[in-house]
Amino acid sequence: MSKIATVVIIGTCDTKLQELLFLRERVEETAGGVQTLLIDVGRNRCAHNAIAIPQYELLSTFGRGKAKGKDAIADLTRGEFVTLMTDCASQAVKGLYQQGLIHGIVCAGGSSGTALSAAVMRDVLPVGFPKLIVSTMASGDTRPIVGETDIALMHSVVDIAGLNPILRDILSNAGAAIASAALSYAARRNKKRYGAAEESESMKKWRVGITMFGVTTPGVDAIRSHLESNYPVETYVFHAVGTGGSAMERLIREGQLDAVIDLTTTEICDHLFGGVLSAGEGRLDAAVETSLPNIVSLGALDMVNFGPRNTLPEKHEGRVIYEHNPTVTLLRTSPDECREIGAFIAQKLSKTKRPDMIEVWIPKGGVSMIAVPGGPFEDQQADKALFEAVKSGLSGSGIKIVEDDRDVNDGGFAKDVAEALVAKLGLQKI
Template sequence: MASVAIIGSCDTKLQELLFLRDRVEETAGVKTILIDVGRDPCVHDAITISQAELLSKYVNGKDSSISDLTRGEFVTLMSECASQAVRKLYHQGLIDGIISAGGSNGTSLSAAVMRDVFPVGFPKLIVSTMASGDTRPVVGETDITLMHSVVDVAGLNPILRDILSNAGASIANAALSYATRRDRKTKDAAEEATSMKKWRVGITMFGVTTPGVDAIRSHLESNYPVETYVFHAVGTGGRAMERLIREGQLDAVIDLTTTEICDHLVGGVLSAGEGRLDAAVETGLPNIVSLGALDMVNFGPRNTMPEKHEGRVIYEHNPTITLLRTSPDECREIGAFIARKLSKTKRPDMIEVWIPKGGVSMIAVPGGPFENEEADKALFDAVKSGLSGSGIKIVEDERHVNDGGFAKDIAEALVAKLGLQNN
């Protein structure tokens, strides 16, 4: 058996939500919990958790009156209430998937609930009119699945019926799969207690650091009880890794590719935000940090590059990505950012910083388009001076970041921190 929570505004979408509920329950072994997050109260036998119940139980001492709230304020309040309700259901093991259907407000509300409450791997699906645009604010660093409604979720018609039917079947079967996996994980956890643990290691990668990451991954998985999780350092990748660390889904990190910091500080399009590097430091995980792809800031197609950067070293990575070579001043700021973040650790023995002096990316090596000794020196010096006295070990290596020997040695540095015996 599996249970799917359906979250939506019953005051305006009841007909569509009931149709969706029926489609979910067409899958044998699946039941539903309908949660009303509408602005106006709605009474119907199919509603499991009403709007009134959410407001009465979960406002945490705030005034539960919503009549004077703006639309944005209401969405924020109701998402907080709904988050508490579904978190309780999740921790009690009473739901195995969640789905919603609606427009911009419904999407914003339900996405906030899904991002706030559920870990990566829990089935989350939103049927939305907003699914064909910029979906980063909706999905964030999670695995929310978006299905474009094509027509508005405003009255049933053949197109919307087909889409809601697909969505209902999708979340129902995902929930059944999740319920089965959850039971299996419980059994596997009991068996793991008497067997060899597999260490979960996160690694950050970019196109220009792929050979190095592949070599690290191969070495670790071939020689040790390790499984690797590779994160594409495009903003969402870094945020996803930070989230998984906090969720306890990673045991260690090789942060080979810290390039998202460049975009955060210089204004590129692939920033992971101010919180990059924080999670591993806060949790004290074994953490090997390197300077992969700190030679570049990412922008879109060439014609989207800000005019202020014209005249600098620019490299067209592909038709949709244009790279700007970081300057010495920018590298100095990037290095200081890394040092400031890492210096906050209470476990300096768990962190090492590896400096690949032969090149921080495959295009920053001698003779490459982004070769720049002055910028590299500014970066390396800023890291070293910023970490002076921190107790964090710094390894200066003459090889480049994709060198096979460098990859093996950086992997072995993590192995040592994990306490694994060298094969």
């Protein structure tokens, strides 16, 4: 049978060869025609005819002189070796992907194998490419593994150290899952290449990213409805919980979005003031760097997010607190914090080479559903500090600022924000 999909298996063959070979057999027995490509990232050389890219080949081809032989890696610490092999494996997988030779990737391993393979998957392969890790580390805080990508995790329950009935079942499920995903991916790619990709330009839908939080959901829903009902647009909504903003930044850089309505910039608060939902220092950068049409607003900048009430840092006691639910506690941003937030936004946006591609919309009636008049986070002094910092920081930048008396969830405000983006895209109604 002609094989129509190829799955990369990454693993440490010096310690887990038996388990990796079992996984390989399960992938290849899947109906439909799937072959595997086993990459050995183990510390010690391992000889087996099932290994497509052995460890020494990775080092000699991609080691860049850092470690090209057995003696050269002997003195590396465990961490140094994992870093080196991550770089080598990333280069190998990147080349295979760019040539269109692979359609899925899977790893089975412990903490080091998981860290290595996850880095390869995150840094090399785009969102939408099938990625699966079977790991002892797949239960607990998995954010360091998954990051902002779509890596699927399967908990191995028992350690990947010797085949037993439980591990056989789990590896069999993993093999079937990644094989089926790879077949689906290969079929979709071929369809795009030979079929749907030939659709006329008039059928194109513009891909618009929108950021949302619970307290800005009505506004985002109104924007989505207006855009998708009236224009050739499909929306991608990102939950602004740290990974959401990071994912949007990544997709912008990958060329998978055409425009942005950054209605909910709340992750900046968490980055600056120690909240639990930070998207990091790079928030707002991608759209500016790529000059995408970008409507920015100030949604949910009235809050810093923490976990359950008893996890709130003691230094914040006595301030305005709102328990959103049993697992989320919100801290109202102060006037001084709002000035810092506004300055951060202005500094980021001012770097643009295309100020005509950016507009900043200020919802003076409330930046969230709980910051409106009479709401628990109403604070006119803090709002004023935020708005003035944004305006002052963008003075002379050429970026248009729209001050609007409505709140961020107002239906009219949402429609006007949507139309502002439509104007930048030059869209006609459908």
